[in-house]
Amino acid sequence: MKKTYIFLSTLVLVTTAILTTALKPVSEPIKLGFIPLTDCAPLVAAKELGLFEKYGVNVQLSKEASWANVRDKILNGELDGAHCLFSMPLSVYTGVGGKAGSEMKIAMVLNNNGQAISLSKDFCGQVGFKDLKKVNGAVNELKKKKEVTFAMTFPGGTHDIWLRNWLAAAGVNPKSVGIITIPPPQMVANMKVDNMEGFCVGEPWNGVAVAQNVGFTHIATQDIWKNHPEKALVVNKDFSASRKEDLKKVMKAVIEASRWLDNMGNRKKAAAWLSKPYYVNAPVAVLEARLAGSYDLGCDLGEQKYKGDNMMFYNNGIVSTPQKGHAIWFLAQYVRFGYLKSAPDYKSIAEKLILDDVFAEVAKEMNVPIQPDMKPFKTAFDVEFDPNSPTGYLALTKR
Structure with a gap:
């Protein structure tokens, strides 16, 4: 009788535990978007691992x-966040690429480097790898035959700004050519x-253009600005406020995935x-x-090897910090290239949109070194940029 009692008691306890587990509310799903680009890898790796x-x-x-599509879904809450x-x-907040005043929050940076400018076979044999001196002449020659058009992926987005910086460095007025938006x-x-x-x-589409013999890689964005910020984890405003702890958990998973990705031995699996x-x-x-930093350039230009300045996801913590100084640089580019007719409130916009306080908490808990912010820096073909004086920078670029 005693054994029967013990058995029944144990059965009741086990059954209660199972029912408790089954009835335990499942955490509300978090929906994160991504565009099919190589640098969505931190989200993919966090999921797969x-x-x-x-x-x-x-x-x-x-x-x-x-x-x-990503912009609209983050703003309306259909996505909680995205690559x-x-x-x-x-761009969206200033009205360049959306309704002015709309807020999307930058939680952390996902990668540096790894984008490129590809040219069609029209330029093959006329313009070489990183050969900016010949770009203007080649463009002018092509203009005699047809209208010359370049494409980027979003007005005021990173690809748009790399393209305009490249054109300016090559002596081509961005207003003298067509610039269109293509996904x-x-x-x-x-x-x-x-x-x-x-x-x-972004990759892999530059590499795919070479593989399909459609175009060639003219310059990588790390050749324009080494270790530039590229993609970020951007989140819905209400989500960042109401589910801050869940956002931090997402960021921790992404940071761990980013560390895994920067072990070069893991990149084959990631690909x-x-x-x-x-x-x-x-194509795998x-x-x-290109994840390994090995670029077949196409157009009989051979192969370019990038090491340490290829696409990086963590880089000993250098990648992850969302910097206000970098945000101010992009805002200054909007003024430089005529997207904004007057200077925005640089610092207040950067402070409003960057969740540096949330990132600081995550960085401390994950032992990620926070990068110094608001320091002057210089890109490859431009004058020095001081985030504390964007107007001074703009004055120099007009010379």
Whole structure:
């Protein structure tokens, strides 16, 4: 009788535990968008490695068609956040790429480097790798035959600004050529049907253009600005306020995934994941090569090797910090290239949109060194930029 009682008591306890677990409310899902680009890798790796679950969040990844789609879904709350152009929140808030005053929050940076400017075969043999001196002449020659058009992915986005900086450095007035917006996965197809003569986009689409013999890699963005901010984890304003602890858990998972990705021995596996149709849907060989920093340039230009300045996701903590100084640089570019007719309130916009306080908490808990902010820096083809004096920089660029 005693044994029966013990058995029944144990059964009741076990059954209660099972029912309690079954009835325990599941955490509300977090929906994060991404565009099919190599640098969505931190979100993909965090998902594939089970890191979101490790940190206690239920994350669903959503493949999106365009940056405009990502913008709209973050703003209306359909997405809680996304792999996003670092400068998109700045562009949207200032009215360059959206309704002025709309707030999207920058939680952390996902990667540095790894974008490129590709040119069509029209320029093959006329312009070489990083050969900016010949670009203006080649463009002028081509203008005699047809209108010359370049493509980027979002007005005021990172690709747009790299393209305009490159044109200016090459002596081409951006207003003298056509500049159109094309979603990243559609770049190669549009060049194939002669809709543009060049484009700036993230990988793997520059590598795909070479593999399909449609164009060649003229310059990588790390050649324009080494270790530049590129994609960021951008989140819905209300989500960042109401679910701050969940956001921190997402950031922790992404940081751990970013560290894993910067072990170069793991990039082959990452390329295999990214190649899947539900992620980037591109040839694994192209993804793998450019992740490794090995660029077949096309157009008989040979191969370029990047080491230490290829696409980086953590880089000993250098990547992750969202810097106000970098945000102010992008805002200054909007003035420089005529997107804004007058200077915005640089510092207040950067402070409003960058969640540096949340990042500081996560960085402390994850032992991530926070990078110094608001220090002057210089890109490859430009004058020095002091975030504390954007007007001084703009005066120098007008000379």
